[in-house]
Amino acid sequence: MQGKGIIKFFLVVMLIVTALQYLYILPTNAVENDAEDYAQEQSGETEGEEYRAMRAVYLDSISDQEILKIPLFSGFTYQDLKSRQLNLGLDLKGGMSVVLQVDLREFLRALARNTKDPTFEEAITKASQAQKNAQADYISLFADAWQEVRGDQTLAPIFSRNDAIRDQIPVGTSDAEVIRVLREKADETVSLTYDLLKKRIDQLGVVQPNVSLDADRDLILVELPGIENAARARNFLQAAANLEFFDVMRIDNSMINSLIQADQLLDRRQKIAAGRDSNFVEAKTWRVDTLYAQDSLGNLTTEIASIDSVEVTNQTAGPLFSLFSPNNGSYGPAILGIATKNNLDTVSTLLADEEIARLFPRNAIFRWEESPLPADELGNPSDIYALYVLEMPRDGKAPLTGEYVTTASSGPQPDGQIAVNLSMNSEGARIWARMTTDAANDQNRQVAILLDDRVVSAPRVNGPIPGGNTAITGGFNVQEATDLANILQVGRLPARTEIIQESVVGPSLGASNINSSKIALGVGFLLVLVFMLFYYGGAGIVSIIALLLNLIFIFGALAGLGTVLTLPGIAGILLTVGMAVDANVIIYERIREELRSGKTMANAIQDGFSNSYSAIIDANVTTLLVAGVLAYFGLGPIKGFAVVLIVGVLASVFTAVLVGRLIIDWWMGRGGNMSFWTAASKNMFANINIDWMGKRKITYGISALLVLASLASIFTRGFDLGVDFKGGYSYLVQFDQEVDSEALRAALTEPFGGEPTIKAVDGQNTFNVVTNYLVDETGQIEGREAQEVVLEALYTGVKTVVGDNSLTLKQFGNTEAGDGTHITSVSKVGPTIADDIKRSALWAGGIGLLLIFLYLLLRFNKWQYSAGAVAALFHDSIIVMGVFSLFWGRLGFNMEVDQAFIAAILTVIGYSINDTVVVFDRIREFLNTYVSRGKTEVINSAISSTVSRTVITSLTTLIVVLVLFLFGGASIRGFAFALIVGILVGTYSSIFIATPIVHDLTDELEAKKVEAVGTPAKAKV
Incomplete structure (x- = not known):
């Protein structure tokens, strides 16, 4: 045979290289065994959330330490060796995979300086609809939609008002050239979003995550093997991390009167729409009391006693007050009122109405608190959220944003609360000092700290804060504070990301x-x-x-x-x-x-x-x-x-x-001697x-x-099309008792608003439940994520079938559960991916x-x-x-x-x-x-x-x-x-x-x- 020497050479080289790959396993296994011992010692458990958190802490602490030294090679850290090993996928190890769509709608609106041009908005809407069923990038879809609806308009006047791109898009620029510039800017935005997302995922503590970019369709594919908290990962991947600081407006009599007028106006509209007499207005009686306000730490104060409380004494409230309760003196001077989680979006929509907005100060904006009010005396969790009124500067931008933050970390405060500690650059420190000085001089007014348009903290300012250091407290636990600090450390994403496919095993x-x-x-x-x-x-x-x-x-x-x-x-x-x-x-x-x-x-x-x-x-x-x-x-x-x-x-x-x-x-x-047959096989297939x-x-x-x-x-x-091809939610539900598939289908039909697909899997009381219920919904529904609503509908039907009142939603939806009725895997495929x-x-x-x-x-x-x-x-x-x-x-x-x-x-x-x-x-x-x-x-x-x-x-x-x-x-x-x-x-x-x-x-x-x-x-x- 020709070239025996070459073959022997490559064989030896391949054996050596392969042996090295297997050698990497030994030191990493030793480290992981030490991590398990440490986690067990710290938590006193062999599994569970605290055990896994301690294990992750140990691995993170040793990830950059050299644990293997090979002659002629540089030293290898744990992370180096782990990246050179064969990693198990989600279906073998458990974990989460998602496909994220980079949402370029707000990016285009921002470049157009939030124009109200109806033709531009129509093109945005058409492009978004087309994106559900197309493989092209969003800018191409927008270009097609614009050509369809533009009439005699051109794009240049819309974008030339933006100082950042005015040099590239003067007024006379052709639509084709505008689209080229937009595509260039969009590509930069998508690439930056991808880079920042990778940095975020590195902070998540997942070993060997897989992140890739499909630039042709603005998609980011993420695999997180071994991740056990899907909600935490989802927040990491989707949070824009838009940190903003605003001055808070005090709630006074004029603000309450504006609320009353808003409710009456909405009530009058409702009656007109129902065909009732437009001049008929039901009387409402209001009682005015002195408010004993609470500061951000819950201490009663009479320093601000000029705010009146209100109470609706008649039986019929208007459209606003039927969903929203004004502050009656039980809450701080910065809270306008409260509403349940399901009504947050509706109340926001009512207050955003142009006619209603004119009843309030021109520079007022409304923002809900991120966390619900504290639990009651019996420990029952609250479903009620507070609404703040904030002061928007004339330029329409927050006075202070996360772009000035240089470092973010988490740690306990003297009062025991877990806080996120921020340090700012010199410009940020100057702005923050001015804001806190003004707030302290104005009767110790509050300042609101917002993350992605929700108030995470609204501390009362007792004095100026120089130096650019501050702390955010918002009822965080250790994990939440650490995650928030990591997200802020990396910085805000330049574009919002939306999960269009998700799988949790x-x-x-x-x-x-x-x-x-x-x-x-x-x-x-x-x-x-x-x-x-x-x-x-x-x-x-x-x-x-x-x-x-x-x-x-x-x-x-x-x-x-x-x-x-x-x-x-x-x-x-x-x-x-x-x-x-x-x-x-x-x-x-x-x-x-x-x-x-x-x-x-x-x-x-x-x-x-x-x-x-x-x-x-x-x-x-x-x-x-x-x-x-x-x-x-x-x-x-x-x-x-x-x-x-x-x-x-x-x-x-x-x-x-x-x-x-x-x-x-x-x-x-x-x-x-070499034989190529045995006595039994010698003449098989011969002649x-x-x-x-x-x-x-x-x-x-x-x-x-x-x-x-x-x-x-x-x-x-036809075919039994899987969720990959028709879209929808797919759940693998394991039961701890015999369950009839027809009974399960009947129990789920009403919660899902239609008959789901039910398939027995492997004959082990495990069923695959597939539904397209709310699969097209990408935003929140009554203040909740769509997948939460779908999960609750599944839980409602399953609970009916098993007849187990002790089965909780948390236990049922926990893919980590080892026994009992629970979900072992869940996936969502949106229409775009399908x-x-x-x-x-x-x-x-x-x-x-x-x-x-x-x-x-x-x-x-x-x-x-x-x-x-x-x-x-x-x-x-x-x-x-x-x-x-x-x-x-x-x-x-x-x-x-x-x-x-x-x-x-x-x-x-x-x-x-x-x-x-x-x-x-x-x-x-x-x-x-x-x-x-x-x-x-x-x-x-x-x-x-x-x-x-x-x-x-x-x-x-x-x-x-x-x-x-x-x-x-x-x-x-x-x-x-x-x-x-x-x-x-x-x-x-x-x-x-x-x-x-x-x-x-x-x-x-x-x-x-x-x-x-x-x-x-x-x-x-």
């Missing part, structure tokens, strides 16, 4: 997936080894060594690449094990042929290897093409599956072809003589029936087929081969889809059409073309070898000579995938079933569809003109 589900994957990997690998020993004898031992090296190199390479291993990735490894056997089988079957023809062992090995290279290259290149398409178009776990498949194919070619040859030559060189082409009309008929039945089911019954996935799937399938067609055309120099192969691939894909259409809901396991199913279809395409190319390669060889034989005879001989390889490769791959189906767990069962059907159909189509089509499209003369690339014409001995 509990650690218990991850552990279950790991255990089932280990079983599948072990059993599948063992069965393949047993088969190879049984069929190939001594050569089987070589293939076992090659397969073991293959697995070692795969895990080492994935760790070196920083790949996140997911459940589809495990499937990819198992599939690679099955497909890695293919190269061994091609070589060994060819050696067996040469031995049967009478050649010596040495010559048979030489010719067996050299005559197999062409088929091996073609088979693996086509698989790589499909894997490349998956890697480009896939998202998250599917991209991981593709990376595993690519690495596996490359590793299998190196180990099976090069290392395998090296081992055989070494053994033969030592005078050893096959079947008229394959003579049966093609029968197989055409069978395939036609299968394809027609599949199409009929696809167009009539449409993206559908388009990506279509593009992936179409481009995959096109690449295969072009490669075969280039490789075989005949369009007939490409046509036959692509026809067979259509045949295989349609039948697999038909099986899923026909049998979903009837076989007792999940048969959703989702991203994993698309990966399975493309894998089937790669596998099927792998099979087909081997047959085509032998046809090409035989047409140039047996020049005197007829076309049909040559093709029949070529199929007969490769049928052993086809059957054995299909069998070994099928063994592995069948084990994956049986032991891989519910999450991967549908994927494995698609592969099983695809392998069977692909093996059949290679012989009975692809090859007959080549036969029928090629006449005798054309067949003899085939030019074999690299295969000279010769006479067969």
Whole structure:
């Protein structure tokens, strides 16, 4: 064999590099064990929130310390070593993944100086609607919408009023040039948002987070393996961190009178809208008392005694007072009134009305407090929030903002409260000193500190605060204060981010997936080894060594690449094990042929290897093409599956072809004897003589029936579309008792406002609940996030079914719970992502087929081969889809059409073309070898000579995938079933569809003109 020295060199280098990758695990494991001991000692627990917090504190404290020193290398810290290891994905470890849309609407409004131009706002609205179903970036969508609604207007006058971009957009600038500038500014904003978000995530304490930017669609993809507090992570990812300081207005009689007039005005409007007499106004009686106010620490004070309290004494309040209670003297002098959480948005809308706003001071703005009022005497939490009136300066900007903050940290105050301590630069210190001086001189007035438009603290100022240092107190616990300090330290995001896809997987589900994957990997690998020993004898031992090296190199390479291993990735490894056997089988079957023809062992090995290279290259290149398409178009776990498949194919070619040859030559060189069969397998598939082409009309008929039945089911019954394709919320709910799916569906129909999809999962009292309830809502609903409302609706229905009054919402929604009725995973896919996935799937399938067609055309120099192969691939894909259409809901396991199913279809395409190319390669060889034989005879001989390889490769791959189906767990069962059907159909189509089509499209003369690339014409001995 040529180049043995080079192969040995690369083998040694790969072994050393791989060994280093595995060596990194030892010191990190030692550190993590110390962290667990520390957490247990500090918390007195072996699990729970405090235990995890202490563990994170220990790891954070040691993350930058050198824990490993290797000669000729610089020292490695814990973080360095962890980043070089194979990390487990969400479905194996638990955690959270989100797709964030960078919202550029407010960015455009800010550049336009918040213009009230109705055409501009109409274009913004249309672009936002289009974004739900488009893959283009927002600026392109805005440009299209503007062209549609602009009439005779141009964009330049709208943006030229902004001093920051006036030089780039003078008044006469064309719309095209304006859009170019906007896109440039938007790209800068998205990139900066991405950079700041990465810095924030670094503060979150997640080991090996994965953050990537899709700049073409303004999307940021975030994976947080091991994160256990989804609400905390959600706040980290979405908080704009817009810190502002405002002077607070005192509530006096004139302010209360403005409230009364506002309620009366709204009441009059309501009566007019209802058709009642516009002159009729119900009397309202008000009682005025002296207010004993409270300061920010809750101490009573009579220093400000000029504020009157009010009370509605009649039974009927107006639209405002029916939702909002004015300050009746129970709250501080800066609080206008209170409302429940559900009514905050409605009250804000009423007060923002132009006519109502004119009743209050022109510079007054209303802001709600971030936290509810304190719990009552019995400890029951409050659902009531206070409304402050703040003073907005003439320029419409906060007097002091977070841009002046240089450092932020958290710590306890002398009174025991946990505070966020801020330090400002010189300019910020000057402004803060002026604000606090004015407040202290004005009867110790309060100053409000806002974060993202909510009042987090409103301290009463007793004296000037020079030096630029202050503390924010807002009832924080240690974790909340630390998080807020970390967010402020990084700085505000230049654009708001919105979660359009979210997935949370509990650690218990991850552990279950790991255990089932280990079983599948072990059993599948063992069965393949047993088969190879049984069929190939001594050569089987070589293939076992090659397969073991293959697995070692795969895990080492994935760790070196920083790949996140997911459940589809495990499937990819198992599939690679099955497909890695293919190269061994091609070589060994060819050696067996040469031995049967009478050649010596040495010559048979030489010719067996050299005559197999062409088929091996073609088979693996086509698989790589499909894997490349998956890697480009896939998202998250599917991209991981593709990376595993690519690495596996490359590793299998190196180990099976090069290392395998090296081992055989070494053994033969030592005078050893190598067997390529056992007594039981020696004559298997020998001397096959079947008229394959003579049966093609029968197989055409069978395939036609299968394809027609599949199409009929696809167009009539359709598919069980997963949440990936139709959007919605998907919950995996585990029950601790027997539950009827129909009863669960009936109980959830009313809370969800429609019938949800309910599927039993794995027969273990676990159900998948899918609903599109509120999936289009991105803002708050009655003061709550949409996902909170959906979760409560699910909880209401589930509680009805289980009849357990002790089941709390917190326990039910906790993905960390180990027992009882609870949610083990939750995901949300918005319409934007669902449409993206559908388009990506279509593009992936179409481009995959096109690449295969072009490669075969280039490789075989005949369009007939490409046509036959692509026809067979259509045949295989349609039948697999038909099986899923026909049998979903009837076989007792999940048969959703989702991203994993698309990966399975493309894998089937790669596998099927792998099979087909081997047959085509032998046809090409035989047409140039047996020049005197007829076309049909040559093709029949070529199929007969490769049928052993086809059957054995299909069998070994099928063994592995069948084990994956049986032991891989519910999450991967549908994927494995698609592969099983695809392998069977692909093996059949290679012989009975692809090859007959080549036969029928090629006449005798054309067949003899085939030019074999690299295969000279010769006479067969």
